[in-house]
Amino acid sequence: GIQVEQSPPDLILQEGANSTLRCNFSDSVNNLQWFHQNPWGQLINLFYIPSGTKQNGRLSATTVATERYSLLYISSSQTTDSGVYFCAVSSGSARQLTFGSGTQLTVLP
Amino acid sequence: DAGVTQSPTHLIKTRGQHVTLRCSPISGHKSVSWYQQVLGQGPQFIFQYYEKEERGRGNFPDRFSARQFPNYSSELNVNALLLGDSALYLCASSLAGNSPLHFGNGTRLTVT
Numbered sequence: 001g002i003q004v005e006q007s008p009p010d011l012i013l014q015e016g017a018n019s020t021l022r023c024n025f026s027d028s029v030n031n032l033q034w035f036h037q038n039p040w041g042q043l044i045n046l047f048y049i050p051s052g053t054k055q056n057g058r059l060s061a062t063t064v065a066t067e068r069y070s071l072l073y074i075s076s077s078q079t080t081d082s083g084v085y086f087c088a089v090s091s092g093s094a095r096q097l098t099f100g101s102g103t104q105l106t107v108l109p
Numbered sequence: 110d111a112g113v114t115q116s117p118t119h120l121i122k123t124r125g126q127h128v129t130l131r132c133s134p135i136s137g138h139k140s141v142s143w144y145q146q147v148l149g150q151g152p153q154f155i156f157q158y159y160e161k162e163e164r165g166r167g168n169f170p171d172r173f174s175a176r177q178f179p180n181y182s183s184e185l186n187v188n189a190l191l192l193g194d195s196a197l198y199l200c201a202s203s204l205a206g207n208s209p210l211h212f213g214n215g216t217r218l219t220v221t
Contacts, residue, residue, distance in 0.1 A: 033209060041197055041215055043152070048209035086151055088210075095165045097210060099151030100153065 002027045002091045007101035013077050013107050021072040021103045023087030031090040031097065032063055034072050038083045046072070046085075077107045111136070113202050113213035122190050130185045130216045140164075141183040142164030142210065143175055144199040152199055157186045158183055159205070187218075195220045 003026040013019055025032075032048055034046040047054050047061040049070065058078075063070040074081055083105050088097035114133045122128050134141050140159040144152035154167040158177035172188045181202075187194055197217050201210040 029210075043199060043212040043215075044131075045209055045211055088151070091144070095157050095159075096154035096167060097152075098154070101151055 001094070002029070002089060002098050004087060004089055004100035006087055006097055006103050008103060009101065010104045011106070013105070015077055015079060015107055015109050017077050018073070018075045019105070021026060021074070021085050023070040023072070025068050025089050026067070027091045029065065029089040029091050031055055031068055033088050034061055034070070035086045035088065035098065036083050037086060037102070043086070079107045079109050081105060082107050113200055113211055115200050115213035115216050117190060117216060118214065119217045121221060123221055124190055124192060126190050127186065127188045128190060128218060130198050132183045132185070132200030132213060134181050135211055138204055139181055140203045140208070141177055141181065142189045142201045142203070143183070144201065146197040146199060149201035155185070189218045192220050194218065203215070
């Protein structure tokens with residue numbers, strides 16, 4: 001099956017800093033989503049982005065499908081951005097999402 | 110509009126028992142998927158249902174089963190519970206099989 005690698009595994013920032021999270025995948029994808037899981041376990045859909053670039057407030061994402069990677073940008077970090085960020089993909093006829101191992105982000109006040 | 114709702118939120122069971130978890134999708138969504146998330150890992154796919162038919166199954170034993178009802182709600186059943194089944198069980202709904210997934214808050218199952 002498709003492999004998904006996320007980096008870095010852990011990231012600690014001061015409030016106000018910017019960050020870039022990376023997701024590499026091993027095959028062409030027809031679905032790619034970024035999720036934020038907060039400390040209470042809620043998994044929030046940030047972006048549906050199998051290709052191209054999208055922005056939503058302080059967050060933006062870019063997927064370069066031909067090079068098999070996606071980037072999530074967080075600008076002007078806030079403490080509420082803390083949590084785990086997951087990249088998840090599906091490929092070919094598979095309908096399930098395969099998740100990466102996540103990036104644990106901690107934003108310090 | 111209500112999001113994906115799951116019940117119960119927490120559950121404690123003993124080894125060997127069975128459990129039923131329930132999920133109601135977002136109104137208008139016809140696809141429901143189930144995922145298992147153990148501590149420190151990303152969610153793992155268990156099942157997907159679309160229009161009441163199973164469309165995908167992950168690498169889980171036959172002790173795990175699911176179904177989708179005419180109103181598109183779904184149940185996940187796990188028989189003969191093992192300690193290793195302790196996890197957060199997440200339900201997600203989508204408009205179609207390969208549309209963006211929206212997750213519920215999960216059911217945290219503890220097996221003792």
